[in-house]
Amino acid sequence: MHPSKADIFARLQQEVLSLQGLRTPVLEVADPIGLGRINNAFPNGVFPRAALHEFICADAEGAAASAGFISGLLPSFLKGGNAVLWVGSRRTLYPPALRAFGVAPEQVLFLDGLREKDIPWALAEALKCSALGAVVGELRQLSFTDSRRFQLAIESSSVPLFVLRRTQKAGSTTAVCRWQITPLASDPEEGLPGLGAPRWRVRLLKVRSGQPGSWDVEWSSQRFRVLPRLTATLPTLQKKTG
Numbered sequence: 001m002h003p004s005k006a007d008i009f010a011r012l013q014q015e016v017l018s019l020q021g022l023r024t025p026v027l028e029v030a031d032p033i034g035l036g037r038i039n040n041a042f043p044n045g046v047f048p049r050a051a052l053h054e055f056i057c058a059d060a061e062g063a064a065a066s067a068g069f070i071s072g073l074l075p076s077f078l079k080g081g082n083a084v085l086w087v088g089s090r091r092t093l094y095p096p097a098l099r100a101f102g103v104a105p106e107q108v109l110f111l112d113g114l115r116e117k118d119i120p121w122a123l124a125e126a127l128k129c130s131a132l133g134a135v136v137g138e139l140r141q142l143s144f145t146d147s148r149r150f151q152l153a154i155e156s157s158s159v160p161l162f163v164l165r166r167t168q169k170a171g172s173t174t175a176v177c178r179w180q181i182t183p184l185a186s187d188p189e190e191g192l193p194g195l196g197a198p199r200w201r202v203r204l205l206k207v208r209s210g211q212p213g214s215w216d217v218e219w220s221s222q223r224f225r226v227l228p229r230l231t232a233t234l235p236t237l238q239k240k241t242g
Contacts, residue, residue: 031047032076033073033076033224034076034223034224035047035224035226036225036226037215037226038202038204038213038224038226040211041204041207041210042210043207043208043209048176048177048208049077049158049160050154050155050158050159051151051154051160051161051175051176051177052147052150052151052154052160052161052163052173052175052176052177053160053161053162053163053175053176053177053178053179054142054147054163054165054170054173054175054178054179055070055162055163055178056165056168056170056178056179056180056205057164057165057166057167057180058168058180061183062180062181062182062183063092063138063166064183065182065183065198065200066179067092067093068181068198068200068219069179069181069200069202069217070136070162070164071093071097071098071101071103072102072219073162074101074102074103074108074134075101075102075222077133077134078103078107078133080133082107082131082132082133082134083107083109083131083132083133084103084107084108084109084132084133084135084136085108085109085111085126085129085134085135086108086109086110086111086135086136086137086138087111087114087119087122087123087126087135087137087138088111088112088114088137089112089113089114089115089116089119089138089139090112090113091112092138093110095108095110100219101219101222102222116139116140116141119137119139120139120142120146122137123135123137123150124146124150124153126159127150127153127157127161128156129157129159130158132159133159134159134160134162135159135161135162136161136162136163137161137162137163137164138163138164139163139164139166140165140166140167141165141167142163142165142173143171143173144171144174147173147174147175148174150163150174151174151176163175170205175206176207177204177206177207177208178204178206178207179202179203179204179205180203180205181201181202181203182200182203183198183200183201184199184200184201184216186198186199186218187218197219198218198219199216199218199219200216200217201214201215201217202214202215216228216229
């Protein structure tokens with residue numbers, strides 16, 4: 001008996017999603033990254049691992065929040081002893097701070113001091129190395145052509161790319177997911193002065209074949225924790241108290 005058109009279409013759709021890193025969970029652990037109900041936004045309920053993820057950062061606070069959120073994602077890509085390559089024109093991350101996110105500083109290789117125009121080339125070359133667990137790139141512009149080149153390399157090596165873009169406007173790219181991370185005021189631990197665990201407002205602006213959304217997230221005890229909706233971001237609180 002020949003398969004129906006609907007069956008053929010469904011099979012082809014799953015094959016396309018698989019090439020984009022959006023695979024159906026086949027292991028007993030369907031949430032290795034620990035994003036909880038955020039996974040409902042992705043096709044098949046699974047975080048796109050072999051994919052291009054674009055993070056839009058409007059200011060320095062957003063860039064720092066995005067770097068923190070990405071750092072929380074990295075441990076699941078390093079379980080096989082792989083390393084991460086972090087590429088940019090200057091180093092904006094304090095390596096020892098990675099330990100708070102379950103990442104040993106020696107697991108992250110930094111390629112700093114590049115000219116802006118050379119960063120896309122470096123990222124494309126890095127994505128060809130299947131020995132890497134993931135690649136992170138900081139740049140201002142991401143053209144459709146470069147994003148397409150990145151995605152093709154990712155499909156070949158299965159190495160994901162997280163791009164931090166310091167811009168307020170996002171153009172057309174082939175990114176499977178487009179994120180915007182903004183800081184939230186932390187909640188200090190009872191009886192202890194100072195800051196508490198990092199908190200962010202996580203906005204999934206675009207996800208291919210999925211459902212965008214927004215969540216308030218805390219990094220606590222080496223994992224993500226989705227919180228009830230909070231009322232204000234950190235910059236807003238600063239304006240009110242300044």
